[in-house]
Amino acid sequence: MLLNIKNLHVSIGGKEILKGFNMEVNEGEIHAIMGPNGTGKSTLAAAITGREGYEVTEGEIWYKGKNIVGMSPEDRANEGIFLSFQYPVEIPGVSIQNFMRTAVNSKREYQGLPPMSTVDFMKLMKEKQAMVEITEKLQNRFVNVGYSGGEKKKNEIFQMAMLEPSLAILDETDSGLDIDALRIVANGVNQLHSKDNAFVVITHYQRLLDYIVPDFVHVMYDGRIVKTGDKSLALELEQKGYEWTKNL
Amino acid sequence: MNNQLIIAPNQSREIIEYDDDAHLSAEPKVLEIVLNENASLEMYVLQNVSNEASIRREFKVRQLADSRLKIVVITFNGGDIRNSYHVDLDGEGAETQVHGLYLIDKTQHVENYLKVNHNVPRCTSNEKFKGIMDDEATAVFNGHVYVAKDAQKTDAHQNNSNILLTSKAKINSQPFLEIYADDVKCSHGTSTGQLDQEAMFYMRQRGISKANARILLMYAFAAEVSNHIGNAMLHEHIDDMIKRRLRGELSSCENCVLRCSHPKEYNFEIDYSKI
Numbered sequence: 001m002l003l004n005i006k007n008l009h010v011s012i013g014g015k016e017i018l019k020g021f022n023m024e025v026n027e028g029e030i031h032a033i034m035g036p037n038g039t040g041k042s043t044l045a046a047a048i049t050g051r052e053g054y055e056v057t058e059g060e061i062w063y064k065g066k067n068i069v070g071m072s073p074e075d076r077a078n079e080g081i082f083l084s085f086q087y088p089v090e091i092p093g094v095s096i097q098n099f100m101r102t103a104v105n106s107k108r109e110y111q112g113l114p115p116m117s118t119v120d121f122m123k124l125m126k127e128k129q130a131m132v133e134i135t136e137k138l139q140n141r142f143v144n145v146g147y148s149g150g151e152k153k154k155n156e157i158f159q160m161a162m163l164e165p166s167l168a169i170l171d172e173t174d175s176g177l178d179i180d181a182l183r184i185v186a187n188g189v190n191q192l193h194s195k196d197n198a199f200v201v202i203t204h205y206q207r208l209l210d211y212i213v214p215d216f217v218h219v220m221y222d223g224r225i226v227k228t229g230d231k232s233l234a235l236e237l238e239q240k241g242y243e244w245t246k247n248l
Numbered sequence: 249m250n251n252q253l254i255i256a257p258n259q260s261r262e263i264i265e266y267d268d269d270a271h272l273s274a275e276p277k278v279l280e281i282v283l284n285e286n287a288s289l290e291m292y293v294l295q296n297v298s299n300e301a302s303i304r305r306e307f308k309v310r311q312l313a314d315s316r317l318k319i320v321v322i323t324f325n326g327g328d329i330r331n332s333y334h335v336d337l338d339g340e341g342a343e344t345q346v347h348g349l350y351l352i353d354k355t356q357h358v359e360n361y362l363k364v365n366h367n368v369p370r371c372t373s374n375e376k377f378k379g380i381m382d383d384e385a386t387a388v389f390n391g392h393v394y395v396a397k398d399a400q401k402t403d404a405h406q407n408n409s410n411i412l413l414t415s416k417a418k419i420n421s422q423p424f425l426e427i428y429a430d431d432v433k434c435s436h437g438t439s440t441g442q443l444d445q446e447a448m449f450y451m452r453q454r455g456i457s458k459a460n461a462r463i464l465l466m467y468a469f470a471a472e473v474s475n476h477i478g479n480a481m482l483h484e485h486i487d488d489m490i491k492r493r494l495r496g497e498l499s500s501c502e503n504c505v506l507r508c509s510h511p512k513e514y515n516f517e518i519d520y521s522k523i
Contacts, residue, residue: 049453052445077455089450093468102464103454110455159454 001062002027002198003048003167008059010040010047016057017043019223025167028195032209032234033202035220036242041202042086044220045171049083050076063167078110080166080197084156084173091143096155099143100125100162107163128161132188149176157188164192169200174208186211206234221245250278253289255315260288264482267295267303267321276304276332283315285339290478294486295323296498299354302328311371313339320476322486323350323358324493332361337371344373349473351493353382362391364404369429372403378473379410380466380494381417388420395427395434402432409439411469466494 003025010018017040025031033041046054048061050073060067068076091099104124105115116124125138132154144152153173160168170189174182189212193199201212209217209231217233218225226245227233237245255261283289295303303326311317321331333346350358364373379387389408410419423436443465451461470490477483492498 051449072458073449073452074455074457077453083453085450085453089444089446091444091447091450091465091468093471094464099451099454099464102456102460103451106455106457106460163454 001025002064003200004060004062005048006060006062008044008047008061009057010043011055011057012043012053017223018047020059021224023218023225025198025200027166027198029216030193030199030201030212030214032212032214032217032231033200033220033225034204034206034217034234034237035245037204039220040223041220042171043223045083045169045200045202048076048167048169049073049081074106075110077163078107082160082163082165082168084153084160084168084170086171086173086175088144088147088152088156090145090147092145094143096138096141096143097125100159103159104162124162128158131161131191132158133184134158150178150181153177153185154181154188157185161188161192164197166197167200168192168197169202171202172204173201174203174205182208183211206238209234219245249275250280252280252282254282255284255287255289257284258286259284260290262290262292262479264292264479265294267293267297267305276306278306278308281307281309281317283309283311283317283342285312286314287312288316290318291320292477292479292482292486293319293321294489295321295326295329296489297326299325299327299356301326302330304330306332307334309333309335309344311335311337311339311342311344314341315339316343318345318347318476318478320347320473321349322474322490323348323352324489324498325352326356326358328357330359330361333363335364335373337364337366337373338368340368340370342368342371344371345476346373346375347473347476348377349470349490350377350379350381350387351470351490352379352385352387354385355383356385357387358385359388360390361388362406364393364406366393366395366399366402366404366429368396369399370401371399373405375406376473376476377406377408378469379408379419380413380469381410381419382413384414384416386418386420389422389438391423391436393425393434393436395425395429395432397428399429400431402427402429402434404432404434406436407438409437409469410441411443411466412440413443463491463494467491470494 005021005023008018008021035041056069061069101121214231217229217231219227323329335344348360352358360377377389391406393404393406395402406423408421408423419440421438423438425434425436447465448461474486489498
């Protein structure tokens with residue numbers, strides 16, 4: 001099993017947000033997590049990636065056979081956990097190329113490999129850019145600076161393709177995307193998906209799930225999963241609305 | 249000590265200076281610069297002296313029509329440093345750029361005083377001063393841009409921004425515009441903050457260590473000043489010094505002729521635990 005979250009309780013500033021969250025994810029699977037605002041979906045992403053300020057008060061997060069609670073964000077990332085941010089951060093002065101090169105080589109260093117040569121790196125960039133239809137030169141573009149919402153999300157998927165994670169969490173990647181960008185993003189995800197990796201797709205709407213077809217759909221409410229089903233659950237949710245989940 | 253530098257009409261010069269003339273006294277070193285019509289000067293000054301040393305620099309500039317000036321002063325280290333810039337734009341079409349970067353820690357203190365006088369129409373001035381301050385370091389930025397009554401079509405911009413790495417580091421920043429003309433484009437601004445924690449997490453989520461993420465953010469901040477260095481070789485050299493300074497690997501005795509006075513190596517570790 002790739003990821004096994006057991007009875008996870010997470011607080012922010014003393015306020016409990018996740019209240020006994022359980023989930024099992026195997027290699028090759030795509031899981032969708034749906035639910036109304038403020039139900040703990042983004043907190044879950046923050047807890048798995050090790051963001052400071054999100055305190056695990058109870059429970060365990062097992063990933064590749066290790067309980068990663070307490071592990072640094074960079075070590076989790078280098079172990080293959082990737083988060084596509086709901087709000088990708090702008091970093092003025094840091095070019096995407098320099099950023100990605102540092103990231104790729106950090107992972108290689110973690111794995112005991114030598115840094116990637118410039119030629120190989122440029123080739124990899126070009127190949128992965130094509131996957132998400134980014135045509136411009138990225139050498140002189142600063143990370144996310146001056147990007148539209150759609151470009152930022154495409155850039156997240158590009159970074160994901162560069163780093164080839166085992167577990168990718170997509171936090172509302174569909175929000176703010178027009179239908180073309182949505183198709184490109186989904187296309188990238190589907191190309192990257194293999195029997196060796198898994199995706200956790202956090203979304204409000206079932207629209208994204210027309211393009212990225214999940215094996216499991218979980219409905220979250222008040223800090224835990226209240227219902228799990230297959231992709232038809234997403235359709236049911238779309239018809240009945242989130243009010244319905246409160247009574248589950 | 250006073251020096252004069254006069255650039256003849258249509259001539260251009262580039263000057264690179266290691267400001268190692270440090271004293272324990274506070275005797276100012278004054279450089280008077282006159283740029284004649286269509287003359288151009290690029291001046292790069294590196295300040296890297298010991299924690300006991302002080303530097304007092306004054307630049308007094310007079311620019312005639314269509315002359316171009318660029319001064320970039322990078323302060324890597326020094327106990328007590330004061331740089332004053334006084335620029336008179338006396339000929340139409342003159343352009344001036346004054347930029348400064350200060351990377352200080354311990355109890356170091358840096359002051360930058362700036363006065364730019366737009367005395368005639370159609371001149372441009374641009375100043376960007378940036379600082380990264382650790383420990384109990386303190387700095388002063390005092391920028392004053394004056395636009396005379398008839399100096400129409402003036403284009404003047406100044407900005408000071410600072411990253412304070414600790415709660416004990418302090419900046420006193422006062423950008424000031426005094427405008428008597430009515431057809432001008434002027435701006436001024438100041439900002440002070442900590443390292444962007446959102447950006448830190450974003451980088452660490454991509455596998456970049458906390459230490460490297462900090463260096464990358466600080467370097468990106470500093471590069472906005474060093475990017476103004478037109479000389480490619482010098483630019484590369486200074487960028488390398490900035491990176492080493494931020495990593496705590498740059499010695500204050502490097503490039504200083506006063507090696508004898510401070511034979512011991514200084515250690516400029518940045519304390520990562522404070523962020």
